[in-house]
Structures are given as structure tokens and as C-alpha cells.
Amino acid sequence: MNLPDAEQLCTDLIDRVRPAITPDTAVIGIRTGGAWLAERLHAAFALSTPLGILDISFYRDDYHRSGLHNNVQPSRVPFAVDDRPILLVDDVLFTGRTIRAAMNEIFDYGRPARIDLAVLVDRGERQLPISATWSGTSLAVPQGRLLRLVRNDEGQLSLRLSEAKAA
Amino acid sequence: MKNPQLDAQGRLQHLLTTEGLPKAVMEQILDTAASFVGVTERDVKKVPLLRGKSVFNLFFENSTRTRTTFEIAAKRLSADVINLNISTSSTAKGESLLDTIDNLSAMHADMFVVRHAQSGAAHLIAQHVASHVHVINAGDGRHAHPTQGLLDAYTIRHYKQDFTRLTVAIVGDVLHSRVARSLIHALTTLGTPEVRVIGPSTLLPTEVGRLGVRVCRDMREGLAGADVIVMLRLQNERMKGPLLPSAQEYAKSYGLTPEKLALAKPDAIVMHPGPMNRGVEIDSAVADGRQSVILPQVTFGIAVRMAVMSLLGSH
Numbered sequence: 196m197n198l199p200d201a202e203q204l205c206t207d208l209i210d211r212v213r214p215a216i217t218p219d220t221a222v223i224g225i226r227t228g229g230a231w232l233a234e235r236l237h238a239a240f241a242l243s244t245p246l247g248i249l250d251i252s253f254y255r256d257d258y259h260r261s262g263l264h265n266n267v268q269p270s271r272v273p274f275a276v277d278d279r280p281i282l283l284v285d286d287v288l289f290t291g292r293t294i295r296a297a298m299n300e301i302f303d304y305g306r307p308a309r310i311d312l313a314v315l316v317d318r319g320e321r322q323l324p325i326s327a328t329w330s331g332t333s334l335a336v337p338q339g340r341l342l343r344l345v346r347n348d349e350g351q352l353s354l355r356l357s358e359a360k361a362a
Numbered sequence: 363m364k365n366p367q368l369d370a371q372g373r374l375q376h377l378l379t380t381e382g383l384p385k386a387v388m389e390q391i392l393d394t395a396a397s398f399v400g401v402t403e404r405d406v407k408k409v410p411l412l413r414g415k416s417v418f419n420l421f422f423e424n425s426t427r428t429r430t431t432f433e434i435a436a437k438r439l440s441a442d443v444i445n446l447n448i449s450t451s452s453t454a455k456g457e458s459l460l461d462t463i464d465n466l467s468a469m470h471a472d473m474f475v476v477r478h479a480q481s482g483a484a485h486l487i488a489q490h491v492a493s494h495v496h497v498i499n500a501g502d503g504r505h506a507h508p509t510q511g512l513l514d515a516y517t518i519r520h521y522k523q524d525f526t527r528l529t530v531a532i533v534g535d536v537l538h539s540r541v542a543r544s545l546i547h548a549l550t551t552l553g554t555p556e557v558r559v560i561g562p563s564t565l566l567p568t569e570v571g572r573l574g575v576r577v578c579r580d581m582r583e584g585l586a587g588a589d590v591i592v593m594l595r596l597q598n599e600r601m602k603g604p605l606l607p608s609a610q611e612y613a614k615s616y617g618l619t620p621e622k623l624a625l626a627k628p629d630a631i632v633m634h635p636g637p638m639n640r641g642v643e644i645d646s647a648v649a650d651g652r653q654s655v656i657l658p659q660v661t662f663g664i665a666v667r668m669a670v671m672s673l674l675g676s677h
Binding site: 250252253254258259261262263265266267268269270271299303304305 | 373390393394396397399400401404405406408409410411672673676677
């Protein structure tokens with residue numbers, strides 16, 4: 196199937212999110228694809244608050260089925276979360292479980308004023324009542340396939356479709 | 363032969379010893395611990411991984427510090443922790459070890475943290491429990507204390523990054539030290555090119571060369587150019603026993619003073635598993651000095667124990 200151009204989606208997303216950005220907005224990306232996208236948004240908005248990165252491994256709801264992931268990385272939230280508007284960023288919104296885990300983790304850092312969600316692609320098929328504030332595009336992806344963002348050595352983003360690994 | 367610490371898929375099933383623990387598993391524990399260090403620095407120091415699980419601390423031998431760090435680790439993973447003071451309970455009434463385990467398993471224990479004066483006690487329990495129950499050895503006799511060895515390895519990696527260029531000197535009563543044995547196995551597996559042991563010949567095991575270490579009889583030879591110095595605790599009973607003339611004599615030859623520390627590299631770090639005998643194996647000027655990482659070891663110990671528990675508790 197034809198996948199949309201991730202760079203173009205990213206540019207469009209930045210334009211659409213920009214009006215909602217305030218001086219104290221903080222951007223948090225979900226590792227790995229969401230963190231790359233968050234880097235772009237953070238740079239485009241020239242925010243003074245440093246970029247936050249979450250690795251949601253310790254909050255996943257499939258821990259008791261599939262265990263801890265092999266390369267867990269530390270989360271970094273180098274600012275006070277309390278009363279701050281948070282822009283949460285991920286590459287692909289699917290079941291909503293990752294976003295639930297990320298929101299749980301954010302609340303262990305503090306009580307944000309609000310959380311908005313920006314994603315590059317919404318592939319539908321939600322299993323939780325979660326929706327994105329902004330999504331670059333909607334795309335139906337066949338079941339059992341994994342859609343994710345990849346970044347090449349030059350830092351260019353693209354979408355890739357692969358077989359999902361059995362849990 | 364099947365490694366009793368791993369399940370059929372190669373995942374960590376029990377942590378009994380660092381001997382024979384695959385390098386990849388060790389690195390996974392250290393990498394995961396690095397993420398838990400971040401968690402322990404937050405206001406909310408808890409993650410939900412072991413919610414609903416019960417961790418039983420079975421300390422047949424006293425150790426307030428180790429038991430406390432396991433308790434904190436389990437609680438920060440949201441587990442329920444039950445501490446059993448064995449000396450005042452059933453064993454004192456004559457119940458066998460495995461009967462005690464069966465009874466606690468009937469109370470739906472998910473994980474046992476075991477300290478026992480008998481080498482092999484944790485192995486025995488691990489062979490006995492059902493496959494969903496996990497055992498962590500928190501020290502058995504002279505044999506092993508794997509989480510201490512791993513937290514020492516974590517501390518070394520934190521300050522020195524790469525094991526493959528390091529000289530590590532372990533000083534003291536290696537013969538009776540499960541801490542030393544567990545650290546030596548961890549360091550050699552992780553690729554440390556030179557591990558030295560230094561101590562009086564009465565306190566070095568005769569087969570020590572087999573562990574892949576270099577034996578040094580005096581501090582001048584042993585500390586020269588070292589990146590890491592690990593001081594072992596001199597047990598009280600050893601000070602009065604037949605293997606040493608006296609604690610003062612020992613301190614003179616093997617106690618770490620600022621003068622002896624100066625033989626090592628200028629950026630060498632000093633470690634000690636605690637509790638310290640100030641003035642015997644280590645001088646206060648060193649223990650409280652700028653090269654000491656003894657207190658960070660304690661902090662990292664919690665993260666390493668969280669990592670081990672979280673890798674065990676998922677299956």
C-alpha cells in the first residue's frame with residue numbers, strides 16, 4: 196500500500212498545532228518514533244522548556260503477558276509538570292493503550308494543566324476512549340501489520356509497514 | 363546442562379548467582395536498572411509493574427540493610443511485601459525449610475527473597491517452587507550474593523562506563539566473602555581484563571586463580587594503577603579468629619588509607635558493600651573522601667533490585 200510522506204505530514208502538523216502553543220507549553224515525545232517527531236515540533240516552536248521523552252515500558256498493560264521490553268531507556272522529564280500545558284506526541288495512534296500508559300506516567304511527575312495529543316497518523320481501531328487533538332492523517336492499516344516511523348542517517352523521517360511480531 | 367536461573371525461553375527465572383549468568387542477561391539487568399534510577403529520583407517513586415504481586419522477604423540470617431533495600435525495591439514496583447523474621451517464627455519451632463516455603467506458597471507468594479547462612483539454600487528453594495514463583499538469592503553462606511555483585515557492577519559502569527579497559531582491585535577477606543565471589547563472576551563475564559584480589563594468604567581461597575583473577579599479596583602491587591578499589595568488610599569473628607594476628611595488624615597492612623589510595627589512579631573510585639569498620643579495612647578520610655562512591659552504591663542497589671524483580675515478575 197502507498198504510505199503518505201512523513202516529512203510532509205510533519206510540516207502540516209506543525210502548522211496546525213502552532214496556534215495552540217503557549218509560552219509555558221512543554222512537549223513530551225513517546226520513544227521511539229514519537230520522540231523523533233517531538234524533537235521536530237519542539238524545535239519548530241522554539242520552546243524554552245526542554246524536550247521531555249517518555250519510555251512507557253514500566254506502564255505498559257501487557258507487562259504480565261510479554262514482560263519487560265529488552266532495551267528500556269530512562270524517561271526524561273526535565274521540567275515541572277504541575278499546572279503546565281503538555282503537548283504529548285506519538286508517531287502512530289492505534290489502540291490507545293500507549294497513550295493511556297504515557298498519561299499515567301506523566302501524572303507520576305505531577306498534575307498538568309492539560310494534555311493535548313498530536314500524532315502523525317491515526318490508524319483507528321481504538322480499544323480505549325482516547326482521541327488525538329491533532330493528527331496528520333487517518334489511514335486504515337490491515338490487521339496484523341505494524342505501522343511505525345523510521346529515521347535514516349540524515350535524520351529524514353518516513354513511515355514503514357511491517358509484519359507485527361506475535362506478542 | 364540447563365541453567366537453573368533461566369526458563370525455556372532464556373528469560374530470567376530465578377537469580378541465584380552471577381556465576382554462569384549470561385552476559386546479555388546481566389546487561390539487560392544493568393540497562394533496566396538505569397531506567398529505574400530515573401524513577402527513584404521523581405516525586406512519585408513508584409511504577410505499577412508488580413501491582414497485586416506478593417514478595418516474601420525470608421531472612422534466615424539478619425541483615426537490616428539488604429532486607430530494607432529489597433523491601434523498598436518491591437514497594438516501588440507496587441508489590442505487597444511481607445517480611446518474615448525467621449528466627450522468631452516456625453523454623454525456631456522445628457519446621458523444615460521446604461515446609462516453610464510450602465506454607466508461604468499456599469499464601470500465594472509470587473517471589474521469595476532469601477538470605478540463609480547455608481550455601482545453596484536459595485537453589486534448594488528454587489528447585490522446589492512452582493514455575494510461576496521466583497527466587498532471588500540475597501546471600502547464601504559463603505557462596506553468592508548476586509544482587510550485591512550486580513549493584514557493584516552497576517556502580518562501576520556508572521562511573522567508568524566501559525568494563526573492557528578497567529583494573530579492579532578487591533581487598534580483604536575474599537575467602538569468606540560471597541560479595542567478592544559474585545562481583546568477580548560479574549566482572550569477568552562483563553569483560554573486565556584485570557581483576558585483582560589482595561589480602562593475607564589465610565583469607566584468600568586456595569583455588570582463587572581459577573576465578574580468573576590475579577592474586578596480589580600486598581597493597582603496593584595490588585593497587586598500582588587500579589581504576590576501582592572494592593574494600594571488603596572484615597567480619598567481627600575474623601578479627602578474633604586464628605586466621606589473623608589482630609585487627610590492628612590487618613589495618614596496617616590492608617586497611618585503605620589516603621596514602622595507599624594514592625597508589626591507584628587519581629580518578630579511582632572506592633567501594634564498600636557495608637557495613638564499614640572504620641579504622642580497620644577503611645579509614646574515615648577515604649570513606650568520606652571525594653573518591654568514595656559507597657553511598658551511591660546503596661542508592662543504585664535499589665534500582666538494580668527493582669530491575670531484577672521486574673524482569674522476574676513478568677512471567
